[in-house]
Every structure is written in C-alpha cells, then in structure tokens.
Amino acid sequence: MIVRWPLVKKLKNNYIQCLACSRHCIIPPGETGVCGVRKNVNGKLDLIVYGKPAALGIDPIEKKPLFHFLPGTTAYSLGTYGCNFMCQFCQNWELSQAYREGLDTSFYYDLPPKIVVQEAKRYSASTIAYTYNEPIIWYEYARDIGRLARKEGLFNVFVSSGYETKTAWAHLARFLDAVNIDLKAFTDKFYRQYTKATLKPVLESIKEAKKRGIWVEVTTLIIPGLNDSEDEIREAARFLKSVDPEMPWHLTAFHPDYKMLDRPRTRAEELIKLRKVALEEGLSYVYVGNVQTDYENTYCPKCGALLVRREGFKSFVVNLDVEHGTCRRCGEKIAGIWNKKMAIEK
Numbered sequence: 001m002i003v004r005w006p007l008v009k010k011l012k013n014n015y016i017q018c019l020a021c022s023r024h025c026i027i028p029p030g031e032t033g034v035c036g037v038r039k040n041v042n043g044k045l046d047l048i049v050y051g052k053p054a055a056l057g058i059d060p061i062e063k064k065p066l067f068h069f070l071p072g073t074t075a076y077s078l079g080t081y082g083c084n085f086m087c088q089f090c091q092n093w094e095l096s097q098a099y100r101e102g103l104d105t106s107f108y109y110d111l112p113p114k115i116v117v118q119e120a121k122r123y124s125a126s127t128i129a130y131t132y133n134e135p136i137i138w139y140e141y142a143r144d145i146g147r148l149a150r151k152e153g154l155f156n157v158f159v160s161s162g163y164e165t166k167t168a169w170a171h172l173a174r175f176l177d178a179v180n181i182d183l184k185a186f187t188d189k190f191y192r193q194y195t196k197a198t199l200k201p202v203l204e205s206i207k208e209a210k211k212r213g214i215w216v217e218v219t220t221l222i223i224p225g226l227n228d229s230e231d232e233i234r235e236a237a238r239f240l241k242s243v244d245p246e247m248p249w250h251l252t253a254f255h256p257d258y259k260m261l262d263r264p265r266t267r268a269e270e271l272i273k274l275r276k277v278a279l280e281e282g283l284s285y286v287y288v289g290n291v292q293t294d295y296e297n298t299y300c301p302k303c304g305a306l307l308v309r310r311e312g313f314k315s316f317v318v319n320l321d322v323e324h325g326t327c328r329r330c331g332e333k334i335a336g337i338w339n340k341k342m343a344i345e346k
C-alpha cells in the first residue's frame with residue numbers, strides 16, 4: 001500500500017528518504033530500505049506488509065513484558081516480516097530476518113485495520129500489541145489500527161528495539177499507550193557487532209517516549225559473557241534512573257538461537273545478582289524473566305509488601321490497590337497504569 005505522510009520525505013530523481021527509524025534510509029526507485037518492507041515505487045513509499053501480518057497471538061500483557069500496565073489483561077498481538085535490526089540472537093528471526101535469509105514470505109494473513117480491531121474485541125482483548133518484529137517499520141499499518149482501536153476503547157502497545165526517530169515518537173504518541181523498549185546492551189560496541197545498529201538512538205528513544213507521556217518499560221536480554229558485567233549493568237541502571245527511577249527494567253535470560261548458538265543459557269543466579277546491582281543503583285522495579293524465580297513479583301519499594309504475584313504470565317494482585325495505584329499496606333504510590341481509567345486519563 002502506498003503511504004505518503006508523515007514519515008517519508010521526497011528527494012530529487014524520485015529518491016525518497018524514510019524518517020521512521022534512525023537509519024534514515026535514502027531509498028532509490030525500485031529498492032527497499034534496510035528493513036525490507038518500505039519500498040520506493042516511482043518516488044512513493046509502498047509499505048509492502050500493510051494489512052499483511054505474518055504472526056498473530058492472543059497473549060497476556062505480561063508476556064510483552066509489561067508488568068505495570070493493565071495487569072491480567074489480554075493483548076491481541078501481531079507482527080509482520082522484516083526488521084531494521086540484524087540481531088544475531090534474535091528469537092523471532094524467521095519473521096524478522098525472513099527477507100535477508102531468503103525465507104518463504106508468501107504466508108500472511110489478510111487483515112485490514114478494521115478487522116484487526118474487530119478480532120481484538122472478539123477475543124476480549126484490552127490492548128493491541130504491535131510486536132514479534134520491529135513495529136516502527138510498519139508504522140502506517142500500526143497507526144491505522146491504533147486510531148480505530150482507540151475509538152473502540154482499546155489501548156495500543158509497542159514492543160520495540162527503540163530505533164524510532166523523534167519525529168516518529170511525536171506521531172506515535174497520538175495513539176500509543178505503552179511501549180517496552182529493548183536495551184540490548186549498554187555499549188556501542190555490542191550494538192555494532194551483534195545487532196548492526198548503534199546504542200545512542202535507543203537511549204534517545206527511551207527518553208523521548210517518556211517525555212511524550214507513553215508508559216515505558218525496558219528489557220535487557222542478558223547474554224553470558226557479552227553484556228552481563230556488573231559495571232555495564234550499573235551504568236545502564238544509572239542511565240535508566242536518570243530518566244525515571246520508577247521505570248520497570250526486565251533482565252531476561254538468553255537461550256541460544258539463530259546465529260548465536262555458542263553461548264550458554266543465562267543462569268537464574270546471575271540474573272538475581274544483576275537485579276541486586278540495579279536496585280543498589282536506585283531503581284525501584286527490576287524484574288528477572290525467562291527463568292522461574294520470585295523476582296517477577298512486584299514489591300512495594302517503601303515497605304516491601306508483595307503487591308502483585310506473578311506465575312508464568314499470570315498476575316495475581318495481592319496488596320496493590322488497583323483503583324488508586326497504591327500499596328494497601330503503607331499507601332505508597334506505585335508507578336504504573338493499573339486500570340483502564342488511568343490509561344484513558346494519562
């Protein structure tokens with residue numbers, strides 16, 4: 001589908017520039033940008049995956065992961081082929097790297113925005129999650145779904161690598177309620193070597209999304225020997241604290257996948273140790289994921305009461321006053337969007 005505005009700039013000789021992500025691809029006629037889904041057709045941008053998700057799911061919101069956003073609700077989730085990153089450890093590489101790997105991309109669903117919203121309602125979802133691959137590369141499809149979803153009382157969340165431009169965030173803020181941003185490491189070297197991207201735009205995205213009033217949680221996949229040093233976690237925690245000490249941070253376990261098959265799984269004890277480091281740096285909510293521990297629960301940062309217990313992807317509210325977003329035991333305000341009224345008013 002041809003899309004024109006607002007994340008496309010026309011250049012001379014029918015070239016176009018994409019403004020969706022920080023790669024700022026200049027795309028000659030007949031070519032696509034790095035992500036493989038934004039194509040220049042006679043000087044116009046054709047989003048080749050518009051209305052064509054390749055993966056659908058009915059997921060708990062906790063799976064995104066979003067722990068401080070409408071706990072216990074369901075997210076109608078969709079993703080397409082393509083990605084602007086080339087992570088060697090991608091866990092959805094059959095989708096994200098499908099074009100680069102020359103995989104068969106002839107399978108997809110035919111789902112115009114209106115049908116996505118209808119389906120989400122049919123499954124009693126509260127939220128539509130743009131996930132499985134990087135959603136900013138299919139911004140216009142997400143936007144058209146997101147606007148309709150809002151009219152129907154649904155919320156919208158992105159699961160993103162955080163390469164959006166400032167311009168993109170300005171437009172996303174019009175329909176996006178929450179985002180989980182991957183902070184894949186805290187060194188530019190890691191980003192360049194293992195993702196073929198850079199660190200700085202991701203840090204800018206975390207700040208920009210917050211600034212725009214979107215609820216933000218951050219996830220770091222901890223890969224043994226690559227991004228798991230105490231110093232690096234400390235530095236990342238300091239950065240996150242400087243943005244918002246109450247922004248939840250998920251430290252999740254790696255398992256070998258795609259091109260990174262030579263590393264062991266991350267041990268739970270390692271994640272627990274790094275969680276402690278991040279808490280020492282002053283973050284209020286640090287979670288451990290992809291392994292079974294008690295550190296997926298939310299505790300009150302003031303009195304230590306168990307607020308939300310999590311098992312698998314299920315949430316059980318214990319001492320959290322969901323209506324007011326406070327600890328029932330000590331009254332402390334707990335950062336998050338805990339009910340639909342809060343989501344509408346935020």
Ligand code: SF4
Pocket residue numbers: 018019020021022023024025032033034035036037038083084136137
């Ligand atoms: S979204 Fe795709 S085409 Fe646009 S700048 Fe990023 S990689 Fe390039």
